[in-house]
Amino acid sequence: MGVTLKNLFRPPTTVRYPEQRRKLPERTRGRHVLHRYENGLERCIGCYLCAGACPADCIYIEAEENTPENRVSAGERYARVYEIDELRCIFCGFCEEACPTGAITLEPILDLSDYQRGPLIYTKEMLLEPPRTFSPARSSAGHASE
């Protein structure tokens, strides 16, 4: 009876997901985000190093050359196609380690579910953070709502 009464008045350990979300540790490895420089140019240079490092082979890239009319990234080269199959990803973070420009990071975003497989292949548009004016370093981008 003592145990019952003690637990009866403890606050619940669950939260009302998805209305409420638990604050995840900052270094949680969830969904990937592609970052931009402050001037809005993409950090990704389409070098394939993340794809090369990926043990699950879930990253697909096609690179192309920047032109003066269509400048996408800071260097000569950018990723025209950048796709991650989140169903294959094992969230090891090797892509983040391999990236020479800090373009890709794993953020504390864990709600990766759908009714079909197709939508879980994330395209560059889905992975890329929107252009913004503040620092693109690791930030609150992933913490959707606390």
Place this chain on the structure above:
Amino acid sequence: MQDLVSITVDGQTWQVPKGTLLWEACKSQGIDIPIFCYHTKLGPVGACRTCLVEIEGMSKGPTTACSTPVADGMVVSTRSPVVAKAQRGIFDFLLANHPLDCPICDRGGECPLQDQSFAYGPGTSRYIEPKRHHVKPIVLGPTIALDRERCVLCWRCVRFTAEIAEDKSIILLDRGEHTVVGTFQDEPYVSNFSGNVVELCPVGALTSRKQRFNFRPWELQNRPSVCPHCAFGCNLNVSIRKNDEVIRFLSRDNPEVDDSWLCDRGRYDYEFVNSPDRVTAPMLRRGDAFVQVPWDEAFQFIAGRLATVVEESGPDTVVGVASPRLTNEDLFVFKRFMNAVVGSVQVDHFPRPQLELAGDGETALETLNSLNASISSLDEARTIVLLGADPSLREPVMELRLRKAVNKHGARLVVINSDEIPLTGKAEARLTYPAGRLADMAHSLLSSLTGGDAPEDVGNVVATYLTEGPVAIVYDDRLDGVTDKNGALVAIGDLAAALGERVSVGVLPLLDAANSLGARDLGVLPLGGWGGSAVDRLLGPDSQVRAAFVLGANLARDIPAPETDRRLEQLDLLVVNELFLTETARLADVVLPAASFAEKLGTFTNSERRIQMVRNIVPTPGVARADWEILVDLSQYTDRPLDYALPQQVWEDIRRDVPVYSSISYDTIPPQGVRPASLQRA
């Protein structure tokens, strides 16, 4: 027997031929010395200084292994502390201004600078000052982009254009630390051989504009193959991605054939393999459109029509025309299919010299055939005669072989042509004749040789150049623009035979396609041999032909006439095996999807009769199959089925049928190909 000297490197002692460069001697023994400027085909220059070694008794300190010939009793250290320090210093210098943009560099992953810095260089740079910057990339020409920041000034591209291709287009500009690679007055670098400088560049300074940023080297696997574009038969490494995509062609050194060079056509014409326009399924004509059908339905249709035609008007109203781009296996099964299954003797290959060959023309071809020389015999020739032939146009890599024969082996080049050709400048003697009159020229050469009347200049050339062997004759088998083709061929044959009685003679023809000689050896010729023509029979004005099998030959394009299209359309049955919906395929009743050279196992016979193997490197698109497989399957729907399951079985039958190939079996064809044993002395 060469003199051998004994050298000791890192405690190992062995014997090498006198005069070998120290770097080559070490390489042959598996001792790795870093290198940038030296290249086996280009020779030493001593510009990069990374191959430093310490030689005992040499007072000046570390010296370059690439430019030092071995000497007897030489004691060398490639790993001593002095050498290691010197090499670290050199790599520090090389990397001082190198941008280290490896992540976006096309060379990153297969870069000698990366590998060798990792193995021999310092871990960190001591250079903290701002690096030198250049505009990048600079467009050097239609095919090549230049990044001056990455360049380590090894001179390889400069030496290639100066010594191998001899167009001297890429040069070093300015001096000292301002030295950069470029072209004179920024003229575009246009060359038949431009792709080679990309492969030679030991860093990512010269990159291919076509392939820029298309791939990373670590995704690729290299598979050996043979170039399908001309009869020279250069060896290739085909780079493929994810096992199904052909990404690029690289050269694969075959000292007997290509000497590690490729022409730009061979290097850059590979996109057809992965083209989305490939025919991927059998197609039957329904009215004006094609519908895709299963193999079964296509075969039943063809077998039904074929049986009707053969029954009504006999088997000789069926003709077969195959392209000499097909493998020996394809051509052999094709011939057997036509002869044994259909019962028709009307088989032919196209394109081939369409001569009105009477008996003497055929004899001339046989003479020329029997004198067939090896490509490497050009290096031993005292005189090389280009008789109405322009190798730069037809088999470009031969041009490089000829330049090498002249420069390195002292051959004397005689150009006999009606026009200026790129090799004219290299010729020691030159004869011209009015356009198309090759036969007359060959006749006067012959008459001068046999003591008859001839113009003075012809007589001089014969007296100076054709009296001393060995002589190599390169002639153009297609005889484009020659007025009397039959006469010209007979004259060339007689000339070669007459020369052969006096000096040792070798003949190299310039042929139409990768396997033209194979088609000849297999006898893919109609009744009447060279004189007959199944194509004429098919397209002739009062043609009785009712059905035709066309394998890869594009008659409607190559014989442009309204009559051609009309004749092909009128046929009761036109079966076309093709990679694409060509002009001819569009007129067909049935189009069958064929495999390209990268999708089937088989052999090509190049112009020196070297049998080389192409392999199935990537899967065929859709349900496409090799031509011989298609014909074997089709024969199952007739009452005389062929029984082949593997290309090896076809080859065994070829060996039995074609005496010259009898010594060669699939298992013994080396990566560099092999010439039949009976020819190897030539």
